[in-house]
Amino acid sequence: MRKSKIIISIITLFISFQGIAQFKENDEKQIVIGKVESLYSNILQEQREIWVHIPEDFDNTKQYPVIYVLDAAQNFYVVTGMLKQLLPWQIPNSIIVAITNTDRTRDFTPTNVPFQRGQQSETSGGASNFIKFIDEELKPFINNKYPTENNNTIIGHSTGGLFVLYSFLHHENSFDNYLAIDPSLWWDKENLVKETQEQLNKGNRKEKSLYIAVANSIGKEMDTVKVRKDKTVPTEQIRANLKFHDLLVKNNKELNFKWEYFENEDHGSIVVPAQYNGLRSIFSWFPFPEMWRFNTPKEYSAKELTEPFKTHYEKLSIRMKREVKPDWELLNQIGSFMLDGHNLPEKALAYLELNADFYPNESKSFVALGNYFLSQKNNSEAIKYYKKAVEIDANQEAQAKLKELE
Numbered sequence: 001m002r003k004s005k006i007i008i009s010i011i012t013l014f015i016s017f018q019g020i021a022q023f024k025e026n027d028e029k030q031i032v033i034g035k036v037e038s039l040y041s042n043i044l045q046e047q048r049e050i051w052v053h054i055p056e057d058f059d060n061t062k063q064y065p066v067i068y069v070l071d072a073a074q075n076f077y078v079v080t081g082m083l084k085q086l087l088p089w090q091i092p093n094s095i096i097v098a099i100t101n102t103d104r105t106r107d108f109t110p111t112n113v114p115f116q117r118g119q120q121s122e123t124s125g126g127a128s129n130f131i132k133f134i135d136e137e138l139k140p141f142i143n144n145k146y147p148t149e150n151n152n153t154i155i156g157h158s159t160g161g162l163f164v165l166y167s168f169l170h171h172e173n174s175f176d177n178y179l180a181i182d183p184s185l186w187w188d189k190e191n192l193v194k195e196t197q198e199q200l201n202k203g204n205r206k207e208k209s210l211y212i213a214v215a216n217s218i219g220k221e222m223d224t225v226k227v228r229k230d231k232t233v234p235t236e237q238i239r240a241n242l243k244f245h246d247l248l249v250k251n252n253k254e255l256n257f258k259w260e261y262f263e264n265e266d267h268g269s270i271v272v273p274a275q276y277n278g279l280r281s282i283f284s285w286f287p288f289p290e291m292w293r294f295n296t297p298k299e300y301s302a303k304e305l306t307e308p309f310k311t312h313y314e315k316l317s318i319r320m321k322r323e324v325k326p327d328w329e330l331l332n333q334i335g336s337f338m339l340d341g342h343n344l345p346e347k348a349l350a351y352l353e354l355n356a357d358f359y360p361n362e363s364k365s366f367v368a369l370g371n372y373f374l375s376q377k378n379n380s381e382a383i384k385y386y387k388k389a390v391e392i393d394a395n396q397e398a399q400a401k402l403k404e405l406e
Contacts, residue, residue, distance in 0.1 A: 033080050034096070039141050043133045046102055050138070053080045053096040054146065063149035063322065065094045066142060068134065068175070070108070070160035072098030075271070079155065082276055091283040092320070094153075095146055099138070106130075108156070108163040110170075111188045117233075127166050135174055150321050153177035153282060157271050159184045161212075165244070166192055168210055169199040177209040177282035181274040182217075182267050185240035193240055196247045200254065209282040210248075210257040213274030214241045215267045224261070237267070285319055288312045291326075294334045294351075297342055302350035309354060331355040332368055345376060363388075363395035370401060379405055 034053040041048050051072045055064060067083075069075045076098035087093055101107070105124050112125030142148060152175045156164040161183030168178045169192065185193050217237045218227050227235050228242060245259045258281045262270050290308035293300050309326055316324040331351050338348035352372055356365040370385035383405055389398035 034076065034098075037141075037145075039137065041133050041137050043129055043137060044102075044107075048102070048133070048138075049100045051076045051098040051100065052142075052146070053083070053098075055093045055095065056084075057093070060147055063147045065092050065151035065153065065320070066139075066148050067094050067096045067153045067155065068138075069096060069098040070154070070156040070163065071104070072100040075155065075157070075275070078272055078275060079279075082279060086279060090287055091279055092151075092286055095142070095148060097138070097142055099134075104159060108159040109187055110162070110166045111191050113188050116187070127163055128170075130163065131167055131171050131174060135171070151176050153179065155179040155181070155275065155278070156183075157181040157274075158267065159187070162187055162192065165212075168205070168208070169196060172203045172205050172208060176207075177211075179211045179275070179278040179282055181213045181278070182215045182237070182270050183212065183241065183244075184237065185244055186236040190240045190243065193243050193247070196244060197251075200247070200251050205255055208256060209284075210255065211278040211281040212241070212244070212248075212257070212259045213270055213278060214238065214245075214259070214261050215265050215270040216261070216263050217267055286316065288316075294337065297338060297344055297347050302347045305347055306350045306354045310357075313358075325358045328355060328359050328362065328364070331358070332364075335368065335372070339372070339375065345372075348372065361392065363390075363392040363398065365389075366392070367395055367398050367401075370398065374401070374405075 034051050037050050037052050039048055039050070040046070049072075053076070067079065069079050076096070079096055079098070083091070083094065083096065103123055103126075105121050106126040107130040108127060109121070109124040110127040112122075114120070114122045114124070116124070139152070154164055154167060154175045154177070156162075156179070158181070161180035162185060164178050164180040165183050165185070167174050168180075215238075218224075218235055224238070224242060227238055230239065248255060248257050248259060260274070260277060260281075262273065265273060288308075290312065293305050293308070297305060309331075313324055313326060331354055335348045335351035335355070338344045338351060349369075349372060352365075352369050356369060359365045366385040366389040370382045370389065373379075373381035373385065383402065386395075386398040386402045386405075389395040390402070
């Protein structure tokens with residue numbers, strides 16, 4: 001019976017925190033995942049439409065990272081769905097901004113090639129204007145309208161992936177995380193690949209996260225070793241990507257990247273698995289695996305259970321460029337779980353004291369400590385913490401407990 005109670009407590013803990021990712025319903029019982037915004041671009045000389053998804057537990061007093069997604073019509077629904085599945089443990093809760101297209105070839109290509117692969121492309125070569133539009137017009141528009149923080153990600157596929165890598169090489173400070181899916185590095189006779197080394201010699205990209213996914217565009221007739229020697233048009237996509245990969249490896253001490261080859265996916269089917277793997281890769285620093293030690297607390301000391309929280313959230317704060325703390329309710333529930341589920345009062349106290357360290361201005365931190373000492377029949381310590389809670393904001397629960405005890 002006792003074991004079943006422990007299992008139920010763990011399940012309840014998981015459900016209570018995973019529940020924050022549910023999509024909202026409006027008054028008409030419609031499931032709403034985003035809204036359409038619009039702004040006029042003086043740089044591009046046109047009206048631009050964007051689709052915005054805000055976190056389900058949106059709080060105006062908090063700040064959120066922003067994930068910019070190219071090709072909104074194809075990718076907005078997928079990325080919002082993945083965010084729902086990956087929260088809250090794998091990636092930070094984020095605002096998603098998906099940019100719709102007006103002239104895709106113009107915006108995503110860094111050089112002008114009037115005729116490419118049998119198609120007219122006179123307008124190509126506008127990537128420098130498009131990144132300027134994002135930096136100087138779109139970002140300020142989003143930052144002024146939503147509570148954002150200075151942590152930005154960009155995701156692009158195909159020619160959109162080409163633009164992502166162009167941004168990484170030429171505008172490395174525009175984003176913190178770059179996710180390129182089967183990028184069209186063949187564009188303009190591999191022009192971007194040819195200038196990669198020169199650009200990598202400039203700037204500092206050690207704190208940037210880069211993920212590149214490459215599809216199998218050669219089928220089963222040729223492997224990645226043989227394809228390097230091929231000169232035909234059908235293999236130019238993967239050949240260019242392999243050359244870019246070699247340059248990343250050559251400069252790996254100066255970069256933080258992951259390059260992944262999807263042998264069983266083609267140029268179209270790669271998008272979904274690459275987005276999933278890519279989001280987990282560029283936010284690989286976010287998950288906190290040591291937290292789950294509370295499932296087997298008898299194997300660890302109180303310090304071994306709580307110290308990893310301090311270490312992880314210190315690193316997370318540096319990466320997120322702001323103070324990041326574990327959820328108060330999470331630590332409180334774990335503390336209760338140590339006491340009620342495992343009968344480990346010393347370890348329960350460690351979690352509750354950790355909560356007070358992270359949230360010293362929250363009266364509920366000290367009410368929880370007061371309740372703990374009351375459960376241990378240590379009334380003098382309980383009174384001390386209840387008084388502390390009252391000093392902070394005249395906490396009513398603490399006042400009621402003090403009347404009972406004094």
